[in-house]
Amino acid sequence: MKTTGRVNGIISNIVIVKADGAVGQNEICYVYCGDTKMMAEVIKVIGDDAYVQVYDSTRGLKIGDKVEFAGHMLEATLAPGLLSRNYDGLQNDLEKMESLFIERGSITDPVDFERKWAFKPLAKVGDKVSAAAWLGEVQEQWVAHKIMVPFIMTGNYTVKSIVAEGEYKVTDTIATVTDSDGNEYPITMVQRWPVKQAVRCYDEKPRPSKVMETGVRAIDTFNPLAEGGTGFIPGPFGAGKTVLQHAISKQADADIIIMIACGERANEVVEIFKEFPELIDPHTGHKLMERTIIICNTSNMPVAAREASVYTGMTIGEYYRSMGLKVLVMADSTSRWAQALREMSNRLEELPGQDAFPMDLSAIISNFYSRAGLVKLYNGATGSVTFLGTVSPAGGNLKEPVTESTKKAARCFYALSQGRADSKRYPAIDPLESYSKYLEYPEVEEYLGEKIEKDWVKLVYRGKTIVQRGKEANDQINILGDDGVPVEYHERFWKSELIDFVILQQDAFDDIDANCPLERQQMMYKMVLDICDRNFDFADFEACSKFFKGLINLFRQMNYSEWKSDKFHDYQKQIEQYVSQAE
Ligand SMILES: Nc1ncnc2c1ncn2[C@@H]1O[C@H](COP(=O)(O)OP(=O)(O)OP(=O)(O)O)[C@@H](O)[C@H]1O
Numbered sequence: 001m002k003t004t005g006r007v008n009g010i011i012s013n014i015v016i017v018k019a020d021g022a023v024g025q026n027e028i029c030y031v032y033c034g035d036t037k038m039m040a041e042v043i044k045v046i047g048d049d050a051y052v053q054v055y056d057s058t059r060g061l062k063i064g065d066k067v068e069f070a071g072h073m074l075e076a077t078l079a080p081g082l083l084s085r086n087y088d089g090l091q092n093d094l095e096k097m098e099s100l101f102i103e104r105g106s107i108t109d110p111v112d113f114e115r116k117w118a119f120k121p122l123a124k125v126g127d128k129v130s131a132a133a134w135l136g137e138v139q140e141q142w143v144a145h146k147i148m149v150p151f152i153m154t155g156n157y158t159v160k161s162i163v164a165e166g167e168y169k170v171t172d173t174i175a176t177v178t179d180s181d182g183n184e185y186p187i188t189m190v191q192r193w194p195v196k197q198a199v200r201c202y203d204e205k206p207r208p209s210k211v212m213e214t215g216v217r218a219i220d221t222f223n224p225l226a227e228g229g230t231g232f233i234p235g236p237f238g239a240g241k242t243v244l245q246h247a248i249s250k251q252a253d254a255d256i257i258i259m260i261a262c263g264e265r266a267n268e269v270v271e272i273f274k275e276f277p278e279l280i281d282p283h284t285g286h287k288l289m290e291r292t293i294i295i296c297n298t299s300n301m302p303v304a305a306r307e308a309s310v311y312t313g314m315t316i317g318e319y320y321r322s323m324g325l326k327v328l329v330m331a332d333s334t335s336r337w338a339q340a341l342r343e344m345s346n347r348l349e350e351l352p353g354q355d356a357f358p359m360d361l362s363a364i365i366s367n368f369y370s371r372a373g374l375v376k377l378y379n380g381a382t383g384s385v386t387f388l389g390t391v392s393p394a395g396g397n398l399k400e401p402v403t404e405s406t407k408k409a410a411r412c413f414y415a416l417s418q419g420r421a422d423s424k425r426y427p428a429i430d431p432l433e434s435y436s437k438y439l440e441y442p443e444v445e446e447y448l449g450e451k452i453e454k455d456w457v458k459l460v461y462r463g464k465t466i467v468q469r470g471k472e473a474n475d476q477i478n479i480l481g482d483d484g485v486p487v488e489y490h491e492r493f494w495k496s497e498l499i500d501f502v503i504l505q506q507d508a509f510d511d512i513d514a515n516c517p518l519e520r521q522q523m524m525y526k527m528v529l530d531i532c533d534r535n536f537d538f539a540d541f542e543a544c545s546k547f548f549k550g551l552i553n554l555f556r557q558m559n560y561s562e563w564k565s566d567k568f569h570d571y572q573k574q575i576e577q578y579v580s581q582a583e
């Protein structure tokens, strides 16, 4: 029999419930306010008092109102038909709700339970299987969606029966498996997984070794993101976090994209819904939305549901990863998630940590980031979840707790600087503050050496040094004046400007410049480095700046020209002539 209870106290979204039986931490329950059934989660239990967080407004709730406990944690429903959908943090289908302004108590099906899918068996009777083993597949958009032994089934099983190729509903039994004691378990195409618990259905989790191409030069060339890696983008308001994430989602070399718009303003989320369905996927020529899932919470939605959304997104990512796919999960912004954690913790009157965030904020963030990764599945295939989150530190202060904690958890750091954004140097990724720890991995170095060219990582560090020395020279020029330093200082400064303007800056709104393939990045970068290696012997600083301004102008025109077009080669020739004349 299920546990029930009565409302015994109300503090905003936190409701204290007197329960008549056992209640588990993080268990889901339903609070009845008149005829409205509202979903809630247990966040603390003391004796027979359960503190539950209601994912809705508790307006009008009264002492004595009825509560029913579900007996399980907050779960994601995993089945064919997730792609192209827009969900809220609790996996309610927003399309079915017709608007972002969800009515209180509405709960919708996350997938279509009536639709039939063409199922093709992959396993046969007698096969030994365990959690996440592929029993069959259905074609979902262009993805071969694997039907797996549910993640929740620990232990080893034998396939007793499996249906023939044909059309089935997701709730139909497609196979039966038995355990060593002969107990039978029917398996359908639907499985449910508690979102706050990492899915561990893989053989091993090796360190990432491949780079995920994003088409953004400041990332790919200077601070590459690994496939199965983690990164984060802290930046003050309006510095370009969302534009950068959207560019990456369009261009990244991933099979599935999961966008979590977490606690953003409603009009921004509407923008995602308007923009995304129109986008064409450069990899397939189809609509990008076909391989995208959007999860959003806006500030007009129940505050508490924000906390759940990042977990729901990650769980769906892990599900597709188990099919051997490359998944890119992005959250914008994780600061809103941290704020939700703070609100919850404050309402529970927990002892606060720095800036009133929960004491274990760092551990919560690290645990979440560690769910990303490259995995080797039991059948030998590999899959990956790459995670990229944004952080909006109040006042651009990178020392605040969310940024600091995330810095410990993520391997790539793409710091957007206010100064760069103000001077329209987009993307505003600060070349000196930002880093990718993957550049230090020998396996990544080897991969880049084979994929791009030998000693590529050395070339990357050389470029970074040029930028660093350019900044130092510029500091000297600012103190001593243009004439107060040798011309070489100006030359050093302008060489770093050349790298900045040609490689680091990129126009996200230009069809050609927005997406720069790795091969093109390599060529451009080598051209620029080659020029930086030369000594020009300028007569004075004016001649130096005139030369570099002209050069940057030619390079920029080249960046806006179609890769390998006649125009492109024309600029390449012009640049070569321009440089040889100056020597
Ligand atoms: N790569 C880019 N190329 C050209 N313009 C850009 C680029 N990145 C950002 N911008 C400009 O900066 C503006 C603000 O960017 P964006 O909305 O991404 O900032 P944000 O950091 O997400 O802001 P918020 O903190 O408000 O969410 C954009 O509307 C655009 O005009």
Ligand SMILES: [Mg+2]
Pocket (backbone or CB within 6 Å): 241, 242, 243, 332
């Ligand atoms: Mg934004």
